[in-house]
Amino acid sequence: MRIRTWIVRIWPLVPILAALLFTIGLLVLFGADPVEVFQAMWQGAFGTQDKTLSVVAFTIPLLLSSLGLLLTFTAGLWNIGIEGQIVMGAVAASWVALFMDATSPVLIAVEVILAMLAGALWAGVAGILKTRGGVHEIFGGLALNSLAIIFTNYLISGPWQPPEGGSFFGTVPFREISQLSRFADSRFAPFSLLVAMVALVMVFVALRGTTWGLKLKALGQNPRSAFLLGVSSERETILAMMFCGALAGLAGAVRVLSWYDNLKQNISGGIGYLALLVVMLAAYRTLWVPLIAFFFSAVLNGAITLQLRTQLHSSLGGILTGVMVLFVLLFGSSKALGIGKSSEDEALEPDTSEIES
Amino acid sequence: MVVAVGGQKDSPLLIITSMLATTIAVATPLTLGALSGIFCERAGVVNIGIEGMMLGAAFFGWLAAIYMNTIFDVAPLPSLLVGVLFAMLSGGLFALLHAVLSITYKVDQIIGGTVINILAVGITGFLNRQLFFEKGSIFGGQVPHAPGVLPRLQIPFLVDIPVLGRIFDQQPLTIAAILLVIISHYVIFYTPWGLRMRAVGEHPRAADTVGINVSFTRYANVIIGGMLAGLGGAYFTLESVPSFEPLMTNGRGFISLAAMIFGNWTPFGAWAASLVFGAAQALQINLQFYRELIPDQWAILQNSYVVGLAPYILTMLILTGIIGKTTPPAADGIPYEK
Numbered sequence: 001m002r003i004r005t006w007i008v009r010i011w012p013l014v015p016i017l018a019a020l021l022f023t024i025g026l027l028v029l030f031g032a033d034p035v036e037v038f039q040a041m042w043q044g045a046f047g048t049q050d051k052t053l054s055v056v057a058f059t060i061p062l063l064l065s066s067l068g069l070l071l072t073f074t075a076g077l078w079n080i081g082i083e084g085q086i087v088m089g090a091v092a093a094s095w096v097a098l099f100m101d102a103t104s105p106v107l108i109a110v111e112v113i114l115a116m117l118a119g120a121l122w123a124g125v126a127g128i129l130k131t132r133g134g135v136h137e138i139f140g141g142l143a144l145n146s147l148a149i150i151f152t153n154y155l156i157s158g159p160w161q162p163p164e165g166g167s168f169f170g171t172v173p174f175r176e177i178s179q180l181s182r183f184a185d186s187r188f189a190p191f192s193l194l195v196a197m198v199a200l201v202m203v204f205v206a207l208r209g210t211t212w213g214l215k216l217k218a219l220g221q222n223p224r225s226a227f228l229l230g231v232s233s234e235r236e237t238i239l240a241m242m243f244c245g246a247l248a249g250l251a252g253a254v255r256v257l258s259w260y261d262n263l264k265q266n267i268s269g270g271i272g273y274l275a276l277l278v279v280m281l282a283a284y285r286t287l288w289v290p291l292i293a294f295f296f297s298a299v300l301n302g303a304i305t306l307q308l309r310t311q312l313h314s315s316l317g318g319i320l321t322g323v324m325v326l327f328v329l330l331f332g333s334s335k336a337l338g339i340g341k342s343s344e345d346e347a348l349e350p351d352t353s354e355i356e357s
Numbered sequence: 358m359v360v361a362v363g364g365q366k367d368s369p370l371l372i373i374t375s376m377l378a379t380t381i382a383v384a385t386p387l388t389l390g391a392l393s394g395i396f397c398e399r400a401g402v403v404n405i406g407i408e409g410m411m412l413g414a415a416f417f418g419w420l421a422a423i424y425m426n427t428i429f430d431v432a433p434l435p436s437l438l439v440g441v442l443f444a445m446l447s448g449g450l451f452a453l454l455h456a457v458l459s460i461t462y463k464v465d466q467i468i469g470g471t472v473i474n475i476l477a478v479g480i481t482g483f484l485n486r487q488l489f490f491e492k493g494s495i496f497g498g499q500v501p502h503a504p505g506v507l508p509r510l511q512i513p514f515l516v517d518i519p520v521l522g523r524i525f526d527q528q529p530l531t532i533a534a535i536l537l538v539i540i541s542h543y544v545i546f547y548t549p550w551g552l553r554m555r556a557v558g559e560h561p562r563a564a565d566t567v568g569i570n571v572s573f574t575r576y577a578n579v580i581i582g583g584m585l586a587g588l589g590g591a592y593f594t595l596e597s598v599p600s601f602e603p604l605m606t607n608g609r610g611f612i613s614l615a616a617m618i619f620g621n622w623t624p625f626g627a628w629a630a631s632l633v634f635g636a637a638q639a640l641q642i643n644l645q646f647y648r649e650l651i652p653d654q655w656a657i658l659q660n661s662y663v664v665g666l667a668p669y670i671l672t673m674l675i676l677t678g679i680i681g682k683t684t685p686p687a688a689d690g691i692p693y694e695k
Contacts, residue, residue, distance in 0.1 A: 030487060078467055080471075129673065129676070129677060132677075133673075133676065133677030134676075134677065135673065135676040135677050136676075138405065138467065139611075139614065139615060139618070139672070139676055140673060140676065142608070142611045143615070143669045143670075143672045143673050143676075144669075146608055146611075146669045147666060147669050147670075150662055150665050150666055150669075151662075153662060154660070154662040154663075157662075158660075158662075270478075273471070273474075273475060276471060277471075277472075277475065280468060312487070313482070313483050313486035313487055313490075315478075315479050315482035315483040315486065316479075316483055318475070318478065318479030318482065318483070319476070319479040319480060319483055321475075321479075322472060322475045322476040322479050323476070325472050325475075326472050326476065329458055329462065329464045329468060329469065329472065330457075330458070330462060330464075
């Protein structure tokens with residue numbers, strides 16, 4: 001009995017160890033020294049103050065998107081369209097940053113609000129397509145992602161092209177006053193951390209302590225009984241999508257206003273898909289989300305320097321995170337991690353019974 | 358996919374036949390992806406990992422072809438055929454992973470598919486860099502000469518038809534895709550195999566009761582589906598262009614899922630839908646040839662981005678049921694437990 005509880009305790013570590021072993025195997029296969037590689041990754045993530053700040057700065061939009069996804073997952077929705085919502089938020093913020101004349105605080109306030117609105121509206125479209133059109137949010141979301149990306153490319157290569165006709169890759173850099181002020185020449189803007197913390201507290205409270213959170217849970221766990229209890233699935237579905245979209249839009253704004261300083265192709269950099277993995281690894285537990293987002297950010301940023309030191313390409317970071325999730329899926333029993341499903345009826349809903357610290 | 362217009366540059370008929378030929382060719386990965394989805398979902402397993410399976414297959418097929426051609430000194434055509442084989446094999450392996458996750462471990466099938474998509478991007482990106490571009494790699498830091506692309510198969514007699522003959526001048530995977538549509542239709546609706554597949558997708562318990570091995574049937578069909586997706590992946594690097602680029606499938610796997618739904622989970626329906634999406638893509642590719650034919654009040658259609666939006670808007674209209682109503686298999690996405 002005691003051995004069993006002990007095994008249950010350490011079980012969540014097993015997939016992480018397995019992923020590490022797999023990656024070490026891959027490194028050995030390519031003739032690299034694993035110790036050197038992990039040292040290089042550590043140096044790349046935390047070697048200097050600037051690098052550590054980059055890790056934090058990359059974490060923030062990832063955390064915001066993951067928090068949004070917690071809401072939609074709780075309501076049993078697969079908001080894979082989050083990628084497009086991030087892009088639309090970035091586009092809205094860029095529009096203000098490029099064309100509005102005002103003082104810096106006003107500009108930033110308008111940028112943030114419009115970015116959230118744009119993300120929320122884009123998510124709302126997916127929500128309405130689901131409730132009114134019967135389009136599964138995955139397919140609606142994927143189509144909306146493509147639309148958002150094509151729209152960005154159109155803006156960059158058309159109306160928002162730099163005047164010198166120059167690059168196909170982005171707009172002109174925004175004016176200093178329209179960007180978030182950064183800490184010590186890094187990519188990290190303290191204001192964005194504040195916003196992310198507020199969002200974290202709000203999502204935590206909304207899911208733990210409000211009727212709305214309870215309604216979302218009911219909807220996610222058992223739509224039929226939620227309906228019988230008088231929860232409007234249409235209203236809650238669209239609301240959950242729109243709040244998630246607002247947070248994703250905010251993430252997009254942070255990407256253009258602090259991580260970069262202009263609107264680029266591929267502005268989201270796959271953060272939306274990464275956020276899906278963060279939430280899965282956190283097993284839908286709110287307070288685990290920031291830790292895992294930070295861990296992913298450290299691995300991915302650490303991998304960038306890897307290339308300079310060891311001639312291993314930075315996509316190794318992507319493999320490491322992907323394999324980790326894969327092993328969590330394979331090893332994680334549904335009891336220990338709340339991911340795998342056992343009941344036939346609940347097959348398509350994420351398990352939310354373990355939303356706790 | 359450059360269209361040779363030749364001397365009769367302005368003949369609208371020639372533009373139209375060229376466009377049709379392009380449509381049929383670019384619909385190939387969509388058709389194969391949709392067939393892949395049909396095999397998986399008819400057996401009750403949702404597969405949104407088709408995008409990743411295609412990308413992985415595009416890379417490994419291309420890699421195998423290059424290995425055969427440069428390291429083992431095999432002639433280009435056999436190298437390419439080995440490449441196609443490896444593409445199907447790697448598609449099948451990715452599908453095996455999806456099957457283990459979703460059938461044996463009963464992991465949520467959407468998560469399984471998403472992980473496959475993300476892993477495929479990471480693995481192909483990493484290996485592409487590591488094998489070809491880094492110093493000390495197998496190909497010494499430079500991209501080797503690829504053995505080209507699969508040759509065109511001019512269908513006898515049909516290619517000799519004036520003007521229209523151009524449509525029948527296609528490459529092997531395109532023709533294979535069309536044949537596979539017909540074969541799949543026969544297998545799914547007229548063989549015991551197809552009956553078992555549909556039974557476990559509609560009502561696994563009933564199928565189990567009459568002695569059908571639900572697990573085996575699902576495994577087999579998901580792997581067949583993966584191999585079809587792999588063949589679709591081969592189109593990108595062995596038939597369309599002789600090179601690999603990261604992320605080159607560019608959402609085509611997802612569009613093929615929409616084609617599957619639009620086609621109501623039937624091979625011929627999915628093929629028709631793929632042709633519609635292919636046509637939108639062909640319009641975008643060939644915009645330069647007909648731009649001046651567009652009247653000025655429709656000037657917005659002269660922008661290739663606007664034309665590029667068409668397939669996605671079409672997808673949504675189809676999905677909302679504005680154009681026709683579709684029904685998925687009843688047990689689609691639900692793990693079976695005895």
